[in-house]
Amino acid sequence: MTSTITYFDLTTSSSPSHPQLIEMEDEEEQICGDGETYTLARFLFIFLSIWIAFLGIVGNLVLFYVFIKHKYPNTPPTLYPSALAILDSIICLMYILLFGADAMVNFWQWHSLFLIYHIYIVPAFVISRITQLAIPYMLIFATLERLVWIVGDLRNKILKKMYSHQGRKITMILSLSICVILRLPTYFAVEVYEYPKCDDFFRSKTASASPWVPESLVYHIYDFHLLSIAQTVFPFIVLITFNFIIVRRLYVIKYNDREEITVSEIPLKTNSIDYGNQTEHRPSIFPPDKETESKDTSLLYSKTLMLSGKLFLLENLL
Numbered sequence: 001m002t003s004t005i006t007y008f009d010l011t012t013s014s015s016p017s018h019p020q021l022i023e024m025e026d027e028e029e030q031i032c033g034d035g036e037t038y039t040l041a042r043f044l045f046i047f048l049s050i051w052i053a054f055l056g057i058v059g060n061l062v063l064f065y066v067f068i069k070h071k072y073p074n075t076p077p078t079l080y081p082s083a084l085a086i087l088d089s090i091i092c093l094m095y096i097l098l099f100g101a102d103a104m105v106n107f108w109q110w111h112s113l114f115l116i117y118h119i120y121i122v123p124a125f126v127i128s129r130i131t132q133l134a135i136p137y138m139l140i141f142a143t144l145e146r147l148v149w150i151v152g153d154l155r156n157k158i159l160k161k162m163y164s165h166q167g168r169k170i171t172m173i174l175s176l177s178i179c180v181i182l183r184l185p186t187y188f189a190v191e192v193y194e195y196p197k198c199d200d201f202f203r204s205k206t207a208s209a210s211p212w213v214p215e216s217l218v219y220h221i222y223d224f225h226l227l228s229i230a231q232t233v234f235p236f237i238v239l240i241t242f243n244f245i246i247v248r249r250l251y252v253i254k255y256n257d258r259e260e261i262t263v264s265e266i267p268l269k270t271n272s273i274d275y276g277n278q279t280e281h282r283p284s285i286f287p288p289d290k291e292t293e294s295k296d297t298s299l300l301y302s303k304t305l306m307l308s309g310k311l312f313l314l315e316n317l318l
Contacts, residue, residue, distance in 0.1 A: 046099055060092070080141045191208065
């Protein structure tokens with residue numbers, strides 16, 4: 001640790017001169033790394049959060065199973081929601097590996113976990129950053145797909161290619177690859193420092209920024225400004241816009257359906273024959289039970305997108 005120079009040391013005749021003090025401070029090495037202090041209340045809060053994250057992993061894996069197992073022609077494709085469920089599971093897992101493990105190491109003084117933690121902390125941190133950047137864009141693509149499904153007759157050539165069977169896969173792979181490339185510099189911006197002379201075992205290793213990071217203005221602008229806009233501000237605006245359009249479109253569809261029902265209820269009489277009870281029948285390609293199941297799947301799809309959107313907005317607001 002950096003020693004402090006007292007006023008008595010500076011005023012004694014045997015004390016070194018000011019240039020010598022500066023040189024001594026520069027040459028002095030840090031003996032121990034910075035450590036975290038966990039009170040009981042803080043540990044219990046994180047421990048509870050670990051179980052919530054675990055339930056999040058289980059819930060998202062169940063959603064992924066439902067999306068890939070139950071597919072019907074009258075429900076929207078589920079590629080983006082499936083990818084979103086996997087990404088949500090990964091971010092919950094990274095929370096346990098990063099925050100949960102750190103809390104258990106420091107509160108329970110777990111030696112073996114301390115060593116394992118500093119082996120995987122850098123790649124886990126990079127994966128968490130990549131996942132955080134990818135989630136809002138998977139949510140944007142899923143919301144846009146929902147809008148396309150509601151509109152029905154798609155005339156835009158770009159959207160037609162994007163939301164074709166092959167186009168969805170290409171769009172997802174391309175967007176995830178871009179997220180990986182944009183977050184790859186984070187791997188070189190974090191290092192694990194070792195302090196072999198430290199007497200405290202749990203401060204003999206610590207993860208911190210690389211030496212070049214504080215001196216790089218370019219990286220500061222790139223990571224803390226440009227990527228923050230790309231991860232938070234831009235998706236926030238786009239999701240608000242798309243959801244507003246979807247709500248408005250659904251309102252128009254519901255209003256038109258009510259108008260059709262009102263008109264169909266007026267009896268039409270020709271030569272004293274009542275046609276009022278004859279209503280248009282729209283055939284279904286599903287048996288009654290399958291049709292109900294497909295509607296339930298569509299409802300689950302909509303609820304999942306709405307919940308994911310609310311969680312994303314809440315996360316960025318906090």
